[in-house]
Amino acid sequence: MSELVRKNIRMSPEVAKWYEEKAKELGVSQTNLMVMALGEYIKQDKTIKMMSNLQEIIEKLEDAGTQK
Numbered sequence: 001m002s003e004l005v006r007k008n009i010r011m012s013p014e015v016a017k018w019y020e021e022k023a024k025e026l027g028v029s030q031t032n033l034m035v036m037a038l039g040e041y042i043k044q045d046k047t048i049k050m051m052s053n054l055q056e057i058i059e060k061l062e063d064a065g066t067q068k
Contacts, residue, residue, distance in 0.1 A: 009034075 011019070023033040 019030060019033065023030045026033065028036070
């Protein structure tokens with residue numbers, strides 16, 4: 001098992017209320033909800049970067065095709 005680290009955050013009362021209610025609704029701890037949310041954010045961030053790189057590759061291929 002990998003090493004675990006602890007992080008503390010501050011949030012507005014509105015975010016805290018939503019966060020508490022959502023964790024309760026999903027039946028998970030607030031810590032688990034935060035880990036799930038961050039995991040999803042990481043996946044989305046990686047996907048956006050990958051799509052940006054893909055767009056650059058497509059443009060380079062199109063440029064190479066028009067130079068023939």
